[in-house]
Amino acid sequence: MLRLPAFRFLQPKTLGEAAAMLAGEPEARLVAGGTDLWPNLKRRHQKAQTVVSLMRLPELRGLHVNGGLRLGATALLADIETDTQVRARWPSLATAIASISSPPLRNMGTIGGNVCVDTRCTYYNQTEDWRRSIGYCLKAEGSTCWVATSSPTCLAHTASDSAPMLCALGAQARLVAPDGEREIPLEQLYQDDGIQYLAKRSDEILTDLLVPGEADAAHCRSAFWKLRRRGTIDFAVLSAAVALWTDPSGEVTRARIYLGAVGSQPVAATDAAQFLIGKPLTAETLAEAARLARKPAYPMDNTDFQAQWRGTMVVQYTEAALREAAGLPVERLAPRHLPVVAG
Amino acid sequence: MAEPIRKITPEEDPAPEREPRLIGKPFRRVDGRAKVTGATRFADDLSFPRMCWVRLVRSTVPHAVIRSIDLGEAEKVPGVLGFLTGKDFPIPFGILPVSQDEHALCPDKVRFVGDPVVAVAATTEDAAYEAAWKVKVDYEPLPTIGSVQEALDTPEPRIHDYGDEGNLHKVVSMTFGAVEEGFAAADEIFEDTIWYEGNTHLPMEQHSAVAVPEDDDRVTLWSSSQTPHYVHRALTKVLGLPASRIRVVACSNGGGFGGKSDPFNHEIVVAKMALKLGRPVKITLTREEVFLCHRGRHPVLMSVKTGIKRESDGRVSITAQRLQTALDGGAYGSYGVASTYYTGALQTVTYKMPAYEFQGVRAFTNKPPCGPKRGHGTPQPRFAFEVHLDKIAAKTGLNPADLRLGMLAEPDTVTANWLRVGTMGLGKCIEAVVAGSGFRERWGKLPPGRGLGLACGSYLCGAGLPIYWNHMPQSGVMIKLDRSGGVAVFCGQAEIGQGSDSVLAAIVAEILGVSLSDIRLCVADTDLTPVDLGSYSSRVTLMMGNAAVQAAERAREQIAQAVGQQLEIPSGRLVFADGRVFDATDPDTGLSFQDAVIATEARFGTLATTGSYIPPRSPGKYRGAGVGPSPAYSYSAAVIEVEVDPATGLWNPLHVWIAHDIGKSINPVLVMGQVEGGVYMGLGEVMMEESAFRRLPRHLSNALVHKFPSMLEYKSPSFADMPPVTTYLIEDPDPQGPFGAKEVGQGPLLPVMPAVANAIYDAVGVRIDQSPIHPHMVLKALQAKAKGDEARFGPKAFPEVDFGETLLVPTPAQGGDGKAINDFKDKLRSGMRSASGTMMSREEALRNKKVSVLTTELKGAR
Amino acid sequence: MSDDLTTLRLRVNGETRAVVFPTHHTLLEVLREELALTGTKHGCELGECGACAVLVDGRPVLSCLALAAEMEGREIETVEGLQIGNELHPLQATFADLNAAQCGYCTPGILMTAKALLAENPRPSGDEIREALAGNLCRCTGYHKIVEAVDWAAARMRGEEGTPPAEVFYGSPVPDAPRV
Missing domain, CATH: 3.30.43.10 (Uridine Diphospho-n-acetylenolpyruvylglucosamine Reductase, domain 2)
Structure with missing residues (x-):
């Protein structure tokens, strides 16, 4: 053992x-x-x-709903995903969290832990013996990134399901250090490096995540799609988290799209989001936005499924998530998801 | 519902025929309570005073000579008790007598990443791990082989210094009947090249073994093994101790599926270490090590060519088939020679095939050794054949069900390759799943993205021959009865979850008319139980069952004699039922079972009976005829409905209809479990499971490693992935089986994978000629189709292999006698190994080669 | 290598046991090795299979990923505590009767997870059962008998009579179809 x-x-x-x-x-x-x-x-x-x-x-515990949602870093994933207020007001966040690993694991895992979860790679998440047999890799004890041997940086991918959704919803993170504390947009917690993927000092502790009230279901249309082999247990090999705000005429005023598992940090599909501003949520505009989401994504051969195919899936999954958020019929077949958390 | 019990002669059977009380009805498995209370003791649950722990230092290089081993740092770790290295194990072992190519620890050379080199014993598992990590092994790397093609291209250096040629472990070529004539007579020829990726058993329990030294020179090994008898033999050989001083006990296995049927390095190591240290020694493999032990499904590339004829009544018949298989064997022999033959053996038992040629090659590669996994060697060619048939159906315009129903093998016949088919329920299986799924109404007519696929399969009820040549029983059962009224049953079979304990208890209870709670079992203990060869090849229900029937009938006969005498009624009138022995014509006259045994013990003295089973001899007498024969064959058919997303290639199984020809269920709820479990495992294989390997860029690294030896990344279906299953049990008692029972452990897996591939074709019109079927393959094939290219994803070609001269075996229809007409071992590549296991070189074999092809003789034999 | 030891009182199956163990040992290891409660199994050692699931304060957790050192004051339940006296818990009885435990190795983790489900939801749907058990892999059963056993146990715990339909035990009736 x-x-x-x-x-x-x-x-x-x-x-x-x-x-x-x-x-x-x-x-x-x-x-x-x-x-x-x-x-x-x-x-x-x-x-x-x-x-x-x-x-x-005690400072890191709990789940508090006022105007917005404040999640203590050690709030259990299972407690968040099953919370009736979270399900009602931030259903896509509940969906993203419910898609993490498996039920017993969600009884142990915390939201802070998931946001800070180590980047993953099939050359890295291996035993000491296995890694010795490949001469180690750049992320741990070696000097070569085997995913792309010419790469100067580690290409391990972000593995958090909550992070892209929280980023899309515009969440803030609170960090506390002995010399004070700061609150930053969650996307600024990350950087594009498989090793130093957190832009956080080693003496800082993530204490809270704050999801704004304006990102709730009354103000914002959001959705989360996760690609993985099985309907449970597996990490995402791709996820698409979208949040859309529209004006009374139905035109998009603000859009945030983040992709998981296709980079070392949650990838902002900014061109796609930008394209939607001022446009109605039609099948055509969403399809075009999804096409634009392909470019910033770098699916590598370091997880399940063929990397090239995962690239194709960026478009398909982004479009599916956008359509779901927009209330259009969902045409894509999801992998065998268990019942998705109802809004 | 219940069928009459097996017909036995009146002399054998003192009791009048009656309805079985227990057989055929669902009952709680005898080990059920222990398994739900946590009381079942798996090997890792055992603990002994002074027990210490072993960890194996495994090779981190794929192919190398061991230059030196440095234990200096490791010895300093507190708690370390001792080491073993290859020097301590000069004697090789292996499951097959012809492949004694493993050492408990590698003496001079390592052949894959994971090959064990050093064993470290320590007082705690923590310390054993730390010390193992500090062992330094210096390797001199050798070139590596990662595939069959590389093995064909790279005869030197050899991974092993034996085998048929270079890095080819086994080359087989056999021709049954007039194959070329069959192709010439065909209206149409179909050819396909199909790939089946390797995968592994993934039992939930990691292998574990505990060795306990006893007395001066005895050792007991408790192990998670499906085959304690073979482990016993290997230990005897390697430890150099008399077999009588070694005891092997197979604990309940936490799943096996074939993965615990070889004797393993770690079992031998702990036995040796226990004798060295004089204290109990345990090893429990990590999950990663289970992947490295492997012995899983061989990756097989196949080429299948079939000639068909359109009959005047609309049916299609097969005129001839040639099947070629290329197996990636991994680094050791394991069951590989048998696996190679199995890829060719069972093609003939499902559909009429007047002429058949099989050519197979197994290569050594620097990867964990492949071996037997559920269906052993047959799921790969079955996948190829059933996908191939679906294409024939599409081309000939026949419904796939009608195509198959029109060419079924006949019951009570002998196939072209000399397998005796007895009862044959495939037609009923096909009809059941076709009716249940609405296949005739719905196939080809579902909306785009939805499809139905049909496929069939067949499997052995036990291999006709034991693994090592002998004339002794394949299964033995002993029954001890005494004045307590309790019945103790002893048998060497191993319970691996399939329910063999329950089958054993039920058969004895049925025949003696007692309840299951009156039965006590002692199983899988080489000191205490009669030999049974183990839980593999779906042999236990039939073979152990028949031995149990014999032992129980002998006991019943003795009791009937004593009771008849005491009650002064003819023993033939006595009925054994409901815990009593009574007069059939006057049920009130009788004794309780306990009183009956007391009367018998008084009459005859201490009571024990035995039963044995040896399968009937197979009519095949040619070299290689030992693989394929079985007392009976089970049959299965499945229809599977899938949904396919044409934009992504993602697909899901929606429903499985499966029918299995069980002969007779001993306990239907156990049969159901095996059918559903087999469907599950088959779906896993076609949906996601694969043993994938990684090479790093060759100019930077020599690495060749298992891609993801973990339960997270080796994907096996979860609760979320399993579709509904509708099961039909087809009962047609087989005279060879106990109460008519046939196997169910392996057969139901076989039709699943091809049924999925065929359903995907029905859904979106593309052929995926390989398994597993990943979404990118479906998408690629759809893109090819859209461009007007071949709507297919699969391998391009079968490699160039020199199969040498073929063994020519006239078929029964040709008036053959089961023998080959050209079997001189020195002129056949498949005969290059002598019976003793010593090898001759390719050059020697070629020098001896002097006979040309004997087609004229074959024609003469017709 | 740190030699830290932890001494604490563990509450397991309603009983309090004093244990001393190396601090880095998991709850799984302490249950099996210090308390000889070997009913809890290990399949992957890494939180990927569910075989080691036990209940902590009524919730299923993976004991291979829980430090025993964090378990002071928590109520731990293992499969050994499931039966009531010598009577099997309804889940245990239905698992045994439906052959939902074949090799039995994943069974303890599944039983404990199912117990937690039924405590929260006495009338779960099939999908709810599958969802609750989605962290537990099984390689023998194909899962259906497990879902049926949980469903039947739930009915029995609600005081309902009856057994599952015949096809659960015997397979579906073979449809009549004229041979073509």
Whole structure:
């Protein structure tokens, strides 16, 4: 049986205590639900002498709905996805979260953990023995990115299902460090590097995610489509998260489209979104926007399904998500999704 | 509903015929309670005082000579107890006598990433892991082979120093009847090239083994094994101990599917380590290691050519078929020689085929060894054949069901390759799924994107021959009865989840008229139980069942004699039922079963009976005739409905209708479980499962690794992916089976994959000539179709293989005698290996080659 | 290598046990190795198969991805605690009767997950059962017997009489079709 390596395990009881621990031990790793870190440690592609758990910090708990939605970083995925207010007001977020892995895992995994989930690659998410047998890779202990050997940067892909949807909805992230805190648009938490995919200092702790009220179902049309092999368990090999705001005449005033698993960070399909501004939500405009979403996506041969085909699917899935958001009939066959969370 | 019990002669059967009480009715499996309470003890659940742990250091290079091993750093890890290396295992082993090519730890050379090199024992699994990581092995890399084509192109260096030529492990060519004449007489010839990717068993339980030293020189191995008897033999050979001092107990397996049927390195290593350290030693493989042990489905490239004739009554008949298969065997022999023959053996038992030629080649490659997975060697050619037939149906304008119904093999006949077909329920199976699915009304008429596909299959009820040549029973059952009234049943069979314990208990309970709770089982223990060869080749119900029938009937006879004497009634009038032995003409006159046993024990002394089973001899006598014969064949047919999205190529199975010719269900709810489980596994194979490998750019790396040895990335269908299944059990008792029962563990998987491929054609009009069927393939084929190119995705061509001279075997219809007419081993490539397993070189074989093709002799034999 | 040990009282199946274990050991390992509760299985070690699912405070979690060190004060339930005295829980009985446990290796995780489902939803639809169990892989059954067993157990727990239809046990009646 594959086991965890030994490490020192700290369970601080306040945010201040946790921040102090991190400041004192910059190499320490944070853990919340553990569903990302423990497998990574078991396979030794991440290492830790000290692990600091966030699960006892009262400041990071809970799910609060006022005008908007505030999610504590350690709110459990299952609690968010089943919350009646979230389902009613941010149904696409509930759908995205309900698509993460499997039900028992969502009982353990947290929203903060999912937003910060390590990038993935089939050359990386492997055991120590396996990685030794390929001479390691750029992301861990090696010098070559085997996905594209000429690439100077790691091409591991973002694996979060909540992140593209939260970005599309315009969520903010709150980060706390011993010297203060800051609130940033979530997309600014990410950068296009498979290794340093989080634009966050090591002493910063993600404490909250804030989803604006203007992104709820009363103001915004949104949808989330996820491509994966099975109807459960699997990470996305592509996801399309769209949020559209229209004026009373039905013309698009604002559009945000983010793609998952086709880059090292959630990919903003800005051309596609820009194209929709001022246009009605017709089949033709949506199809054209979807076509424009293809360009910024870089599906690589580092996950399930053929990479080239995943590229084709960027257009299909973006169009399907846009059509669903616009209320047009959905023509595409989704992979075997379990019942999608109803709005 | 219930069928009369098996016909047996009046001398054999002291009791009047009666309706079975238990057989044919659903009952809770005898191990059911333990399995739902967590009480079942799988191998990893065992723990012994002073038990320590072993971890194997596995090769991280695909092909290399071991230069040196440095244990220095590893020895310093606290808790380390000892090491073993290849030097400790000079004697090779392997499941087949002709492929003794494995060592418990590699002595000099590694052949794939995962080949074990060093074993580390430590007081904890944590310490064993850490020490194993610190073992340094220095390798001198060798060129690697990743496919059959590379093996054909690269005879040197050889992965093994044996085999038919270069890196070809086995080359087979056999011709049954007048094949060329058959093609010449055909109205039309069809040819297809089809690819079937490899995949693996993925049992939920990782292999685990615990060895416990006992007395001075004994060792007991508890293991998750489907074949404790073969593990026993391998241990005996490698450890150099008398077989009587080694005990192998197969724990309940957490799933097998063929993946636990080889003797494995880790089993031998812990036994040796236990003897070395004098304390119990456990190893439990990680999931990744299970992928590396593999022995899964061979990737097979196939070429199939069939001649057909349009009969005056509208039917189509086959005039001849040639099947060529190329198997990617991986790094070791395993069951591979048998697998190679199996890719050709069972093509003939479903449809009439007057002439048949089979040519197969298995290559060694630097990948985990392939072996037997559910359907062993037959799902690949069955996929090819049934897809091929669908194309023949499309071209000839026949409904695929009618095409097949018009060419069914006849019951009680001998095929061109000398397999004896007994009961044959395929026609009923086809009719059931066709009626159930509305195939005649709906096939070809569903809206675009929806389709129905039909396919069939057949499987053995146990291989006719044991794996090593002997004249002893393939299965033995012993029954012990005593004054308690309890019945203890002993048999070497291994419960792997399929329900073999329940079959054993039910048969004995039925014949002795006791309840299942009166039966106690002792199974899969080489010290205590009579030999049964194991849970593979769908042999257990038929073979163990027949042995159990014999043992139980012998017990019943003894009891009837004693009771008849005591009650002064003819023993032939006694009925055994409901826990009593009583007069058929006066049911009130009788004894409780316990009193009956007391009377018998008093009359005859201590009571024990035995039963044995040896399959009937097969009429085939040619070299290679040992693979394919079986006492009976099961048949299955499936119709599957799919939806296909033409814009993405994504497809889903919507409904499966499956009919299985079971002969007679011993316990229908267990049969249902096997049918649904087989459909599931077949869907997994065609939807997503594949053992894929990665090479890195050759100029940068020599790596050749399993692409994703994990349960996350090796995709197996979940609750969310399984469509509804409608099952029809076709009962037509087979005289060879206990109570008429045939197999169900493997057959129902076979029609699933081709039925899907055929349904996709019905839905969107493209042929996917390979499995699994990924969406990009469907999309590519649709794009080709739109451009006016061939509406197909699949392999281009079968490789150039020199199959050498073929073995010429006249068919029964030609008046043959089951023998080949040209079987001189030195002139056939398939005969280059002598019976003792020593190899002659290709050059030697060619020097000895002196006879030309014997077509004239074949014609003379007609 | 850190030699940290954790000492705590674990509440398992309603009983309190004092345990000492290396801090990096998972709940799965502590249950199996320190408490000899080997009913909880492991299939993938990485949270990918569901074989190790146990209930923590009534919710199914993957014990291979939970540190035992975080379990102080939590109510843990394993398959060993499912039966009531010597009586099988209705889920256990229906799983045994429908052959929903073949090799039985995935069964403990599925039983515990199903128990949590029925506690929350006494009348789940087939889709709801499949959704709740979607994290548990099984390689033997093809899942249908499991869904039927959960459905039947739910009915029994609601006090309803009856058994599943005959085709669940015997297969569907073979349709009549004239031979062509």
